Amino acid sequence: xxxxxxxxxxxxxxxxxxxxxxxxxxxxxxxxxxxxxxxxxxxxxxxxxxxxxxxxxxxxxxxxxxxxxxxxx
Amino acid sequence: xxxxxxxxxxxxxxxxxxxxxxxxxxxxxxxxxxxxxxxxxxxxxxxxxxxxxxxxxxxxxxxxxxxxxxxxxxxxxxxxxxxxxxxxxxxxxxxxxxxxxxxxxxxxxxxxxxxxxxxxxxxxxxxxxxxxxxxxxxxxxxxxxxxxxxxxxxxxxxxxxxxxxxxxxxxxxxxxxxxxxxxxxxxxxxxxxxxxxxxxxxxxxxxxxxxxxxxxxxxxxxxxxxxxxxxxxxxxxxxxxxxxxxxxxxxxxxxxxxxxxxxxxxxxxxxxxxxxxxxxxxxxxxxxxxxxxxxxxxxxxxxxxxxxxxxxxxxxxxxxxxxxxxxxxxxxxxxxxxxxxxxxxxxxxxxxxxxxxxxxxxxxxxxxxxxxxxxxxxxxxxxxxxxxxxxxxxxxxxxxxxxxxxxxxxxxxxxxxxxxxxxxxxxxxxxxxxxxxxxxxxxxxxxxxxxxxx
Numbered sequence: 001x002x003x004x005x006x007x008x009x010x011x012x013x014x015x016x017x018x019x020x021x022x023x024x025x026x027x028x029x030x031x032x033x034x035x036x037x038x039x040x041x042x043x044x045x046x047x048x049x050x051x052x053x054x055x056x057x058x059x060x061x062x063x064x065x066x067x068x069x070x071x072x073x
Numbered sequence: 074x075x076x077x078x079x080x081x082x083x084x085x086x087x088x089x090x091x092x093x094x095x096x097x098x099x100x101x102x103x104x105x106x107x108x109x110x111x112x113x114x115x116x117x118x119x120x121x122x123x124x125x126x127x128x129x130x131x132x133x134x135x136x137x138x139x140x141x142x143x144x145x146x147x148x149x150x151x152x153x154x155x156x157x158x159x160x161x162x163x164x165x166x167x168x169x170x171x172x173x174x175x176x177x178x179x180x181x182x183x184x185x186x187x188x189x190x191x192x193x194x195x196x197x198x199x200x201x202x203x204x205x206x207x208x209x210x211x212x213x214x215x216x217x218x219x220x221x222x223x224x225x226x227x228x229x230x231x232x233x234x235x236x237x238x239x240x241x242x243x244x245x246x247x248x249x250x251x252x253x254x255x256x257x258x259x260x261x262x263x264x265x266x267x268x269x270x271x272x273x274x275x276x277x278x279x280x281x282x283x284x285x286x287x288x289x290x291x292x293x294x295x296x297x298x299x300x301x302x303x304x305x306x307x308x309x310x311x312x313x314x315x316x317x318x319x320x321x322x323x324x325x326x327x328x329x330x331x332x333x334x335x336x337x338x339x340x341x342x343x344x345x346x347x348x349x350x351x352x353x354x355x356x357x358x359x360x361x362x363x364x365x366x367x368x369x370x371x372x373x374x375x376x377x378x379x380x381x382x383x384x385x386x387x388x389x390x391x392x393x394x395x396x397x398x399x400x401x402x403x404x405x406x407x408x409x410x411x412x413x414x415x416x417x418x419x420x421x422x423x424x425x426x427x428x429x430x431x432x433x434x435x436x437x438x439x440x441x442x443x444x445x446x447x448x449x450x451x452x453x454x455x456x457x458x459x460x461x462x463x464x465x466x467x468x469x470x471x472x473x474x475x476x477x478x479x480x481x482x483x484x485x486x487x488x489x490x491x492x493x494x495x496x497x498x499x500x501x502x503x504x505x506x507x508x509x510x511x512x513x514x515x516x517x518x519x520x521x522x523x524x525x526x527x
Contacts, residue, residue, distance in 0.1 A: 032320050032331045046320055046332035 035060055075242050075343035075466065077114030080355030083338045087113050088128035089315040091340040092280060093242050094135075096311040096431045096459040099286055100439040101511050105232075106292055108135050108149070109284045109462070109513065110313030110340070116237070116279040119521035122165050124206035125237065125281060126182050127153040131315050132334050133283055138310035139294040143364040143428030147292065148189040151235060151283050153182050153203075166205070166212050173202045173222050181205070184235050186227070186285070197229045203236040207279070209522025217517050224512060232286040232512055237279050239506040239516035241462045242343075245497040246274035253378075253385045255471075256498045261386050271498020276505070277524045283313075284513035289435045299435035303413060308421050310410075310430030311459070312341035312363055336360055341429040342407050342457070343466040348378055349407070363428035366408060370427045373407055374399035378474050382495075392489045393476045402478040406457050411448075415481050419453045433459030445500065449477065462514050468496040 034044040041057030077092045078084040095109040110133065116125045127133070132152060136145035158179045159167070168177035182203040187196045204223040207216045224234045248256045248271065252264065259266040289299045292309050299307035319332030338359050340346070349372050350358045358369060383394035405411050408427035413420040421432040440454040445465040447455025449472060456464040472478075475492040501508065506516040 030322075030329050030331055032322070032329070034320070048331070049318075049333050051319065051333050 033063075035063060038064060075244070076338075076340045076345075076347055077242075079347040080359050081352070082356045083359055086317075086337060088126075089131045089317060089337050090114055091313045091315055091338040093343065094311065094313040094340045094431055094460070095462055096309070096433045097461045098289070098433070098435055098437065098439050098454065098459075099512065100443075102286065103439055104290075105286045105288050106309075106433065106435055107284065107286045107512060107514065108137070108311055109282060109515070110135055111238070111240075111242075111280045111282050111515075112315065113281045115275070116240075116281070117521075118207060118277070118279055118519040118524040121208065121521060122163055124165055124180075124208070124521075125279070126155065126180075126206075127151075127184070127203070127235065127281055129153050129155050130321075130330055131317060134314045134316070135283070135285065136312050136314060137292055138363070138423070138428075138430060139292060139306075139308075141305070141308075141310075141424035141426065143310065143366070143423070143426045143430065144362070146190065146294065149231075149285055150187045150189065150194070151184055152187075153184045153235075156181050156183060166208065169211060170205050170208075170213050170219065171215065173204065173219065178205055182235075186231070186233055188229075197231065198225065198227050198233070201225050201233065201235070206237045207518040207520040209520045211522070213520065216520065220517065230288055230291065234282065234284045234513040236282065237518040238282040238513065239504070239518050240275040240278045240280045241501075241504070241508060241515045242275055243273045243465075243499045243501060243503050244275060244467050245271040245499055247272055248497060249467075253381060255495065258386070258495070261389055263385050263387060271496070271503065273499050273503040276503065277519050277526075279518040280515075282513060282515055284515075286512050292435065302419060302434055302436045304436065305422070307436040308410065308423055308432055308434050310341070310363070310423050310428065310432050312339055312430050314339040336362075339363075341431050343460065344470050345407060345429045348470075349373055349376055351377070363430050364426060366428045367426075369429075370404065370408060373403050373427075374401075376400065376403065376474055379476070382475055386491070389491045390475060390489045392487055393492065396476060396479065396486065398483070400479065401482045403473060405482070406473060406478065411457070411481075416448060416453070419448070419458065421458055431459055432457070446472075449473070462508050463501045465496070465500065467499075471495045471497070 032046040036042045036044050041055045041060045045052045075093045083090045092114045093111040099105045099107045113125050135149045137147040139146045166177050170178045184201050185199040187194050204220040207213050226232050248254050254262045256271040257268045260268045293306050315338040316334035316336045318330040319335050322329040346358050383390040410421040410423045410432040412422040421434045437453045440452045444450030444452035447464050456466050475495050476488040477492040479486045
């Protein structure tokens with residue numbers, strides 16, 4: 001029985017709609033966003049010890065635009 | 074080595090490198106089991122001013138499976154915090170450290186212990202003190218007493234210790250990794266040299282130990298007292314692990330650490346990842362759980378080292394060279410435990426799930442005169458029934474891989490004469506630091522003033 005405490009990095013995978021309704025866990029501490037695949041818009045959101053993976057092409061597009069803007073400055 | 078620097082990635086992260094794991098019925102308190110995991114390989118005792126310490130950003134764990142599915146049913150977690158008394162000096166200590174609350178001790182570590190069972194984590198103790206490293210006769214004048222004061226009896230029944238110890242694992246690294254030129258058998262090697270005694274490469278070095286002593290009844294699946302060797306409830310699987318947060322962002326002040334804990338090191342049986350798992354899969358192995366070990370079973374059934382020995386020692390292992398069958402004996406020793414009927418009066422079988430765990434039958438009482446060859450030496454209280462600090466796991470595993478244990482599953486096989494003699498030429502006496510008769514059993518660490526000796 002797996003009632004003990006092995007720590008496996010198994011991220012929650014949510015559809016974009018679920019994220020939009022605010023079901024991503026929140027907590028204290030920094031929020032880290034990792035764009036795992038810019039082509040598909042897949043991002044990983046880390047808050048505390050949780051990780052949630054979902055797709056948001058619009059968000060990734062805005063981030064890429066911002067990143068390119070920084071490069072030009 | 075047992076698991077010191079055994080994989081490419083963890084070799085670069087010594088603070089999280091799980092070097093040895095031990096599990097045995099406590100010889101002086103036979104109603105309890107002692108679980109030990111060591112970290113930070115090959116500590117030079119003189120390594121100041123920043124002497125060795127646990128990682129504040131590492132989660133250290135000891136896992137126990139008590140129902141044979143190779144998943145943890147009980148986990149003990151250890152988290153460390155470093156406290157600096159005076160950041161304006163470069164010194165670890167500004168005078169003799171004669172007590173754990175000494176104001177002369179500038180950089181100390183505190184830790185918490187928690188237990189995870191039935192999906193719930195319970196803090197057992199917080200603010201426990203590690204002893205300092207053993208600096209030398211002026212800084213740590215009575216180190217043994219100082220370290221004894223760091224042994225803590227918890228209200229929940231466990232006894233714990235976390236801190237520096239002498240490296241008790243003895244091994245002739247120089248010979249093993251020089252193309253397996255085992256002292257004292259160099260004259261028989263493919264590239265021969267005159268025979269000479271083994272050299273203990275870890276003598277004079279230290280390690281950081283996490284040790285916990287637990288009543289046996291707290292480890293069985295139903296709280297029963299493990300008294301029957303044949304009862305499956307008497308057998309537990311044990312492994313250590315270390316994990317880091319998934320993300321670290323470096324910045325001017327405190328770094329940001331976020332995301333889930335990710336396992337970077339684990340260790341059940343000594344030498345499993347070291348000499349059984351091939352280079353390209355060692356990092357992967359460290360990231361997985363024992364329940365995932367079926368993917369490594371092929372390397373146990375047909376171990377590379379069993380093929381190398383007849384090549385490296387021409388004419389010495391002819392029966393091993395002719396042995397092409399899958400090594401079901403090694404699968405039993407390392408991945409499933411020994412079923413009843415294989416060794417008279419013994420079993421530590423946990424089921425068909427292949428998993429690298431130390432398997433301890435807690436109903437086997439401590440041996441009054443332990444044999445360092447464990448079960449191979451007729452001592453059922455030793456490796457591979459768990460692992461005691463003094464067990465010669467290098468020789469035991471070398472002999473098993475050389476074919477000595479294959480007759481357990483095929484009575485028609487005759488091992489080579491060398492299979493019962495092969496060793497790296499060492500015993501616990503190769504290290505002048507003695508093991509302790511009581512918890513935490515590993516010896517007093519070497520001090521930096523006299524080690525290395527001139």
